[in-house]
Amino acid sequence: MTAEPGGLARIVLTASIARRYYLDGRSKVEIADEFGLSRFKVARLLDAARDSGLVRIEIRHQGEVDVDLSARLQDRYGLQHAVVLDIPDDDPASLRDHLGRAAAQLLAEVITPQDVLGLAWARAVSAMARALPPLPGTPVVQLTGAMSLPGGPDTSVDVVREVASASGGAAHVFYAPFTVPDAATARALRQQPEVARAFAHLPAVTKAVAGVGLWAPGLSVLHDALPEEDRDALARLGVCADVSGVFLSADGEPVVTELSERMIGIGAEEMRAIPEVITIPYGTAKARAVRATLRSGLVGGIVTHTALARAVLEE
Amino acid sequence: MTAEPGGLARIVLTASIARRYYLDGRSKVEIADEFGLSRFKVARLLDAARDSGLVRIEIRHQGEVDVDLSARLQDRYGLQHAVVLDIPDDDPASLRDHLGRAAAQLLAEVITPQDVLGLAWARAVSAMARALPPLPGTPVVQLTGAMSLPGGPDTSVDVVREVASASGGAAHVFYAPFTVPDAATARALRQQPEVARAFAHLPAVTKAVAGVGLWAPGLSVLHDALPEEDRDALARLGVCADVSGVFLSADGEPVVTELSERMIGIGAEEMRAIPEVITIPYGTAKARAVRATLRSGLVGGIVTHTALARAVLEE
DNA sequence: GAGCAGCGCGCTCAGATGAGCAGGAGAAGC
């Protein structure tokens, strides 16, 4: 891309050598012998070929996975796993289904019989659970309280139960709302035997799946479910993203809020203790929230689509 | 292209490693250290990436030159130089101009002050001559007699004179027709001092430019200029191509004909003695003739367009 | 639980490779 290699004869010679080297897999010495050049000359011509863009190397996959974006995302944020799907992003429901399937496949690949799976509540997590094949006897732990979602069929309890029963593992569930009006109620709920039993399994969780929301109207189920004063209070504290109820600033730092006291779900430090948390964000608008999430170090995996991945990387 | 590398995580890992190796230029050992793998594992993943088509290497040029086709043509026929232009092939005149310019550039690159240039008569050779920059004092030798062509402004004499005067070299020309009605006339003409002097320079010629015709109506100026009996006689002898008056069978073998006795121009053996003869064929219909020409070993250079190059290679 | 086949993995060493250096041809300037 930088400069032209030279005259016509030189360009063609370079192309010829590049073909021999890169496509036919011959060694530079062989090529040098064949063309009557020194191997150093061959090496220089090959360098020139790459520098000038005569030889172009591209990495891509014929399936849905955009391997190059996946690799860049994984690399850029030091993730354990990243999967970026090249799919149209006009229909959120279809997007969620596709990502859910991919996340299910990824989870099935990386999970071992020793793992304990944690599931937070998010629509994408439900989609994943639906597509999940039976896992090898994996116990499943509920990470967050239930939320009543208009049009959402599954509660967090249902999702955990389904996955556990398909896998033949134990289901550690509890019936409690995600948020309550005051801290005292929350404390009381957490002390309930059922809730306490489920929470006791949190430190054992080794793999988890969560959603990501941007703290703005329509981009976080939690945000939309809260009264206006809570929304504003969190926004004033600099909350940018919520990862299934864990609040993060734009830098990825956990934000301590009064609301946390009134929630029944996993906290930032507990989430950090989980070796791999996989998130399934979608929608270009959430780019800021995803950046915050990846920077936080709380999550190790991401399954998303090209538009969002590009938006995240374009910083 | 053969098989899928494996699961999602493996594919992305492979892509990540491929990116590091091919795009960032890191060594396999560095990559192995970075990813916590052995260098052998890295090597195997890279092999798999290439085999599965995840890494694709293509060779192309942003200019008019199709470097890949050029290289393949050069390689396939063991040529000294091949230049294939990716240009529209609907208008023969424009095609000829483009190829003429490219041939001129090629010739200017490869010619040295020690070279003696020979020019046969062909429309493409005229086009090349028009585009030729001044050469370093190169003597120019006329290789073929003159032909009166409807609409063709330059005779072989004119072309040779022009090039020689632009270059400041000697012009070895002669005034004689390309074909005459009987062998005796041809012999007499060849013994004329002027003709003999020009022919005496033939063995000194080191670089030459010629056209290629397919022995069929409308595809060879020589064919069209001859009476029907000559055309048929040569066709019966298996003539497939004429390289500025040198007749070749489809195999590329020179065909000895009675007509040769009646021509004032270079012969097959004299042409073979020239270290590099550059031809400028165009028009897909001539593919057979070009194949014959390249197989003959008489020529060492070709300047043509993609459609014809592809047709020639598709054997 | 023993034996066996298949396979993934790492080690070895000859051969390939790249950075740096020295010699020589050609261009520019005096």
Place this chain on the structure above:
DNA sequence: GCTTCTCCTGCTCATCTGAGCGCGCTGCTC
């Protein structure tokens, strides 16, 4: 014509790479 500079070319040596070999793990059979 001479000097100097620059670019191009080929060489050396330390490092990297790849084919082949043997080990050990896994899953299957008896």
